[in-house]
Amino acid sequence: MAEVAETKQDRIARRQVDKFEARRSELALATLATLAELGYARTSLREIAQNSEFSHGILHYYFADKRDLLTHAVRQYEAVCVTRYDDVVAGAESAEVLARDFADTFFGTLKSDAQLHRLWYDLRNQSLFDESFRADVLEIDQRREEMIWRVVSRYAELCGAEPATSPSGAYAVLDGIFQSALLHSLSGVSDTVSRFENELTTILRLLVVQR
Known part of the structure; x- marks a missing residue:
C-alpha cells in the first residue's frame, strides 16, 4: 500500500511540474513580442507585464527574473x-x-x-x-x-x-x-x-x- 501511495504521489508531483513548465512556456511565448520590441537592456518583468495581459506578480511567480524569461522565450x-x-x-x-x-x-x-x-x-x-x-x-x-x-x-x-x-x-x-x-x-x-x-x-x- 505504501508503494502504491508513493507512486500516486509521484504522478501528482510530475503532473504539477508539467503544468508549471507548460505555463512557463505559454507565458514566454505570449511575452515574446514585447521582449523582441524592447530588447534585453530596456526590459524588466514589470515593463513586460505593462505591455502584456499578465500581471507582474504572475510573471515573477513563474520566472526568477528577466534573464530566466528571456532565455525560456528564445x-x-x-x-x-x-x-x-x-x-x-x-x-x-x-x-x-x-x-x-x-x-x-x-x-x-x-x-x-x-x-x-x-x-x-x-x-x-x-x-x-x-x-x-x-x-x-x-x-x-x-x-x-x-x-x-x-x-x-x-x-x-x-x-x-x-x-x-x-x-x-x-x-x-x-x-x-x-x-x-x-x-x-x-x-x-x-x-x-x-x-x-x-x-x-x-x-x-x-x-x-x-x-
Missing part, C-alpha cells in the same frame, strides 16, 4: 526555427533548386521575423558579458549550426561534391551574412540586403569542393 522560438529549412532540404531535387529555395527562405524569415532574430542576437551578445546565459546560448547555437549543416551537406551531395569546411565554419559564414543583412535591413539599407541575396548562391558554392 528557447521556445528557436525550437521551431531550427527546422525552418528542413522542407527545403527534403524537397530539393537539384543543387540549383536547393540554393534558390534556401535563399528565398533565408531572406524571407529575415524580413518576416526581424524583431525575433534581433532578440536572439541580443541574447547572444549578452552572453559575452553575463555568464548565466552562456550554456543556453551555446546549446541554441549548436542547434542552429546543425540546421545550417543539413543545408550545406545536402547541397554538396546534390553537387556531387563535399563540404569544404566544418559545420562550425559553414555556420559562422552563413550566420555572419544573416546578422549583417539583418542590421542593414533594420537600418533601411536595402541595397546591401539585395546584394547579399544575389551572392548567397555563390557563397554556397564556395562552401563545397568537388570530389
